Amino acid sequence: MTGEIDAQPGENARKPSIGTQSVQQGFDLMQHIPPLWLDPETHLARRQPDHPILYFSPRVLHEVADRFLTGFPGLVTYAVKANPHPAVLSNLVAAGVSAFDVASPAEMEAVRAASADAVMHYNNPVRSDVEIAAGISHGVASWSVDEASELDKLADVPRDCEIAVRFALPVQGAAYDFGSKFGAAPEEAIALLQRVAAEGWTPALCFHPGTQCEDASAWVEYIHAARRIVDAAGVKVARLNVGGGFAANRDGVAPDLETVFSAIGTAVCDAFGDAAPELICEPGRAMVSEAFTLAARIKGLRQGGGVVYLNDGIYGGLVDFRDMGLPGRVTVVSAEGQHRSAPRKPRIVFGPTCDSLDRLPDGLPLPEDSVTGDYVLFPGLGAYSSAMSTQFNGYGLSDVATVIELSGQAGTRG
Structure with missing residues (x-):
């Protein structure tokens, strides 16, 4: 009979029926659904990842797509190369x-x-x-x-x-x-x-x-x-x-x-x-950029904090900065998820590899109270970040977390 457990001596007990197997498979699939986080700060505070990570907001992507679909006077195609x-x-x-x-x-x-x-x-x-x-x-x-x-x-x-x-x-x-x-x-x-x-x-x-x-x-x-x-x-x-x-x-x-x-x-x-x-x-770029924020962790500070070492760089998700220049939107978040709010000063920023070319254009403005272990959030990095990231020296960008809000784009949290 369907659902009956067979426990004959000498045989493997508790063989699930087909119906039970289907239920178990359903549970297994549910366990593989990635969690939906409130925002990058929440995820950083709870998980404190030591690798660079992209935060993806499907809501933002849908909003930008709708902007193109309703505003452009013709057919909208997405350039897959961007992401x-x-x-x-x-x-x-x-x-x-x-x-x-x-x-x-x-x-x-x-x-x-x-x-x-x-x-x-x-x-x-x-x-x-x-x-x-x-x-x-x-x-x-x-x-x-x-x-x-x-x-x-x-x-x-x-x-x-x-x-x-x-x-x-x-x-x-x-x-x-x-x-x-x-x-x-x-x-x-x-x-x-x-x-x-x-x-x-x-x-x-x-x-x-x-x-x-x-x-x-x-x-x-x-x-x-x-x-x-x-x-x-x-x-x-x-x-x-x-x-x-x-x-x-x-x-x-x-x-x-x-x-x-x-x-x-x-x-x-x-x-x-x-x-x-x-x-x-x-x-490509305009469609997907705003839907992602990249978080890179500060690995070390030198020369009184004037030189910063991150766990991502031009061989990873920050490769676009090499050609496009530094962005105007950057925030720093503590390991507890709180935004640093001290006055900013320009820094020399290196990536994690042993290559001296792994360096961002000079002058990235970061809060003066930034410390090792903090996270630097780069909004608008949905394009040409994971798509162009390498695994040089074993570093690279591959992790994506889904969030409801990309609050890193808004500056400090309330």
Whole structure:
């Protein structure tokens, strides 16, 4: 009888029935659900981790996703390279993001694990034959090219796919641009666009204004250049991908994304009129940055506290500071979870590895009463932190804790 315990002599007693096994499996699964913490301070005070850790707020990620989905005048795709963590991808799917910008077969697999029917755009324009085959196998819907030899490689891509010609301009306004690596000159883009149309794919155009672009005029200039390319090619494009590059909050002032969205929409209307193509964007940094705060512990202080050693650095989750500079938002929390509030002074900060290059740009302002064992909280580190972290010297960033609030972003606690 179902649920009956068999305890015959000489046999293993207390064999659970199938129904009992199912219940036990359910309990086992529940035990593997990670805890949801109130905020980073609560977790730090109770666990006092001696390794760097990222705190993730799904609520914040959903809010930012909604900001893009409701504000941008077109299709929003997420650039997986910024943070491919499964929790990020699954939460974006839950928030309504249905398309993803992928750059490798590994990112395709990550997207497929989050959603069986997500649409993938493969916008890394240089690919091996093996990578192209993987894209076809995963059902990539949109591809980009910026050179004739790369288009030659795409001969086996189904003709019902979209191929977007990526072009580049010498436009200012970003922290650093991608034009030196990717993007055809406008005259080359004209010929590529004509060939894409002639060979039967759906023609499109795409560009990227560069990382951390805070000047909406960069998008405006690119959009008008796109119209000139279309006119010269004599090809009607189905869609225009205006790239990523949307700025994240680095200095405590939230970027005005809505102004950029409005400028993009107005520029498309002005440039294309009634022939305006559908729009696509591919935010990465701006989508995911605010949803994470990174906590690194102070391992040691030297020279009267003027030199600080952390358990994370440029080989770990703080790698982005090397190229982007120091952020404007940093707080220090004691091992008991209380914020340090003394006046700040700039410090020299080293990471934990034995490499002397493991050093942040000089001048990170930390409270004067910071001590060894405290935690330095870096808000807005959801992008390019865990994605670029190494395991050099056995250090690195891999731990993520889920929280309701990222109170480290608010300064001192009440």
